[in-house]
Amino acid sequence: MTVVYEKPQALNDMVMHYCPGCTHGIIHKLVAEVIDEMDIEGETIGIAPVGCAVMAYEYFKCDMIESPHGRAPALATGVKRSLPENFVFTYQGDGDLAAIGAAEIVHAATRGEKITVIFVNNAIYGMTGGQMAPTTLPGQITQTSPYGRNVETEGFPIHVCEMLSTLDGTAYAERVAVNSIPNIRKAKKAIRRAFEAQKNKEGFSIVEILSTCPTNWGLSPVDALGWLEENMIPYYPLGVYKDKSAEGNQEVK
Amino acid sequence: MTEKQAERVLMKGNEAMAEAAIQAGCRHFFGYPITPSTEIAAYMSKRMPKVGGTYLQAESEVAAINMVLGAAAAGVRVMTGSSSPGISLKSEGVSYLAGCDLPCVIINVQRGGPGLGGIQPSQADYWQATKAWGHGDFQILVYAPSTVQEMVNLMMEAFDKADEYRIPALMLVDGLLGQMMEPIAFPEKDLSTIPAKPWATNGHKHKREHNIVNSLCLKPDELEQQVIARFARYDIIKAKEAQAEEYLVDDADIVLVAFGATARTTRSAIDMAREKDIKAGMIRPITLWPFPEKVIQKAANTAQCFLSVEMSMGQMIDDIKLAINCTKPVHFYGRTGGMVPMPVDILGKIEELARGLK
Numbered sequence: 001m002t003v004v005y006e007k008p009q010a011l012n013d014m015v016m017h018y019c020p021g022c023t024h025g026i027i028h029k030l031v032a033e034v035i036d037e038m039d040i041e042g043e044t045i046g047i048a049p050v051g052c053a054v055m056a057y058e059y060f061k062c063d064m065i066e067s068p069h070g071r072a073p074a075l076a077t078g079v080k081r082s083l084p085e086n087f088v089f090t091y092q093g094d095g096d097l098a099a100i101g102a103a104e105i106v107h108a109a110t111r112g113e114k115i116t117v118i119f120v121n122n123a124i125y126g127m128t129g130g131q132m133a134p135t136t137l138p139g140q141i142t143q144t145s146p147y148g149r150n151v152e153t154e155g156f157p158i159h160v161c162e163m164l165s166t167l168d169g170t171a172y173a174e175r176v177a178v179n180s181i182p183n184i185r186k187a188k189k190a191i192r193r194a195f196e197a198q199k200n201k202e203g204f205s206i207v208e209i210l211s212t213c214p215t216n217w218g219l220s221p222v223d224a225l226g227w228l229e230e231n232m233i234p235y236y237p238l239g240v241y242k243d244k245s246a247e248g249n250q251e252v253k
Numbered sequence: 254m255t256e257k258q259a260e261r262v263l264m265k266g267n268e269a270m271a272e273a274a275i276q277a278g279c280r281h282f283f284g285y286p287i288t289p290s291t292e293i294a295a296y297m298s299k300r301m302p303k304v305g306g307t308y309l310q311a312e313s314e315v316a317a318i319n320m321v322l323g324a325a326a327a328g329v330r331v332m333t334g335s336s337s338p339g340i341s342l343k344s345e346g347v348s349y350l351a352g353c354d355l356p357c358v359i360i361n362v363q364r365g366g367p368g369l370g371g372i373q374p375s376q377a378d379y380w381q382a383t384k385a386w387g388h389g390d391f392q393i394l395v396y397a398p399s400t401v402q403e404m405v406n407l408m409m410e411a412f413d414k415a416d417e418y419r420i421p422a423l424m425l426v427d428g429l430l431g432q433m434m435e436p437i438a439f440p441e442k443d444l445s446t447i448p449a450k451p452w453a454t455n456g457h458k459h460k461r462e463h464n465i466v467n468s469l470c471l472k473p474d475e476l477e478q479q480v481i482a483r484f485a486r487y488d489i490i491k492a493k494e495a496q497a498e499e500y501l502v503d504d505a506d507i508v509l510v511a512f513g514a515t516a517r518t519t520r521s522a523i524d525m526a527r528e529k530d531i532k533a534g535m536i537r538p539i540t541l542w543p544f545p546e547k548v549i550q551k552a553a554n555t556a557q558c559f560l561s562v563e564m565s566m567g568q569m570i571d572d573i574k575l576a577i578n579c580t581k582p583v584h585f586y587g588r589t590g591g592m593v594p595m596p597v598d599i600l601g602k603i604e605e606l607a608r609g610l611k
């Protein structure tokens with residue numbers, strides 16, 4: 001009998017709390033597969049955010065810490081500076097990383113902290129029931145932008161990969177999406193590359209992953225995938241924004 | 254005594270605490286500059302690289318305390334230092350540290366407040382330190398040294414007790430002590446007694462189940478049990494760790510209560526009062542949490558009244574009243590905003606109280 005598909009070792013065997021069709025689960029699986037392939041579960045410390053992924057500390061089989069909202073890069077810094085030979089990753093949502101934790105992520109990146117950030121951009125505050133996030137698209141309706149995000153009053157979305165790739169401490173920054181099989185494959189490659197950057201002590205690495213929130217977008221899981229492709233990808237172009245180890249910095253597309 | 258123990262050096266309070274931390278095995282310091290605590294960061298930035306440690310200047314006190322959280326979870330001895338406004342920014346992190354049962358040491362070199370306040374010495378963060386660190390049911394250890402030597406000794410003790418009880422510990426000092434120079438000796442520190450930390454998130458290496466450092470608990474009954482268990486630990490701390498110094502208390506009619514730098518001027522005032530045949534004495538709390546209730550209760554049997562002397566509007570009075578169940582009058586003399594109570598002024602208050610006795 002040949003095994004064609006397996007649950008990654010680095011994930012605990014338990015029911016996750018994510019809504020049906022939410023792509024947080026796919027992202028967990030990809031991170032766990034990379035941990036398995038690199039055989040680093042015993043050396044890895046993960047930092048869970050405050051957000052829908054708050055319970056990630058139960059799901060990942062490596063050692064885990066639960067962070068205050070937005071502070072995961074600071075915690076990760078404390079861990080990495082104490083255990084420089086271990087792998088440290090944060091798993092953060094857009095509200096966590098780009099709003100309340102904006103200072104922590106920028107400074108972890110500019111210091112070139114040798115950590116890997118898994119940044120789940122779903123253009124909304126999922127956990128608290130669908131409020132506007134710093135990444136909410138112009139015109140997008142949320143609970144706290146009921147007339148659609150008006151850039152005159154609510155300002156513009158933050159392009160995290162673009163912003164962090166300007167910092168010299170950032171070794172690797174790529175934006176991917178998990179809306180289709182080819183894109184999921186690319187997402188996995190990016191996560192692997194980000195962990196390799198950490199292994200090679202290249203500097204700070206981040207993978208921004210465009211993800212769905214069918215519940216708070218008010219869409220079926222399938223329609224949510226379509227909405228991501230039609231609305232998010234044009235606004236947040238996929239690609240490698242920074243790769244220090246590649247010859248010259250690759251430009252996006 | 255070894256030669257090293259005998260060797261005395263002249264050091265500033267802030268720098269002495271920093272050196273004591275290093276000798277206590279602390280190799281990680283995360284901070285953000287603020288007067289009057291900056292010498293701690295400056296000293297650490299110079300010394301840490303020489304002892305293979307980490308000094309990291311964080312982007313804010315918020316980040317600094319969360320770096321402390323990460324390092325504490327990783328199982329190392331770690332600290333931060335700041336002054337009043339910066340300490341307020343750390344309160345979220347301290348609540349999480351307490352909720353995660355993580356050991357660490359924090360220094361607050363207090364300055365006048367509220368708000369940006371001033372940069373002169375103060376004790377107006379007493380309430381914050383002992384009662385209002387942050388959200389939720391929790392306490393942390395609070396040490397209040399009053400000499401540079403005691404800053405050294407208690408700094409080392411703070412690391413030990415933080416590890417023993419898995420609790421954050423605070424060194425509550427003020428700008429006066431921080432800037433003061435005194436001759437000190439560093440006691441020989443036995444680092445082999447640092448307890449093992451099997452709970453640390455330092456990579457399981459496939460030799461144990463994964464460790465989780467966490468303060469989230471969504472089931473109210475479970476969270477209640479966790480908090481109750483933590484408070485059982487607090488009861489042990491209260492029974493075992495309260496410390497105070499008594500000075501001429503046995504026959505004293507008036508017992509002054511003062512801590513930190515204020516205890517120094519209070520001691521001089523008591524000597525002056527004794528020369529005038531006024532029976533005054535002093536209880537100097539060395540730990541503010543746990544508060545040395547028993548020592549104060551005992552004094553209430555013989556004293557006619559108490560006088561709390563503070564560099565604040567009177568934040569410790571309530572604890573004295575509670576300790577003695579209001580069985581004796583508790584008076585107050587204090588200065589605030591960076592003003593220091595002088596011995597003659599304290600003496601004036603003692604004389605006023607003495608006139609009212611009998």
Ligand SMILES: Cc1ncc(C[n+]2csc(CCOP(=O)(O)OP(=O)(O)O)c2C)c(N)n1
Nearest residue numbers: 050051052069093094095096124125126127
């Ligand atoms: C200090 C603090 N402020 C606010 C909250 C409430 N809160 C919890 S999760 C969250 C937003 C999470 O959104 P995001 O980071 O985008 O993650 P998602 O749930 O979308 O995956 C907020 C505001 C909190 N827990 N702590």
Ligand code: SF4
Nearest residue numbers: 018019022052126213
């Ligand atoms: S609220 Fe949104 S992000 Fe959160 S689990 Fe549900 S679908 Fe996923």
Ligand SMILES: [Mg+2]
Nearest residue numbers: 093094124126
């Ligand atoms: Mg989100």
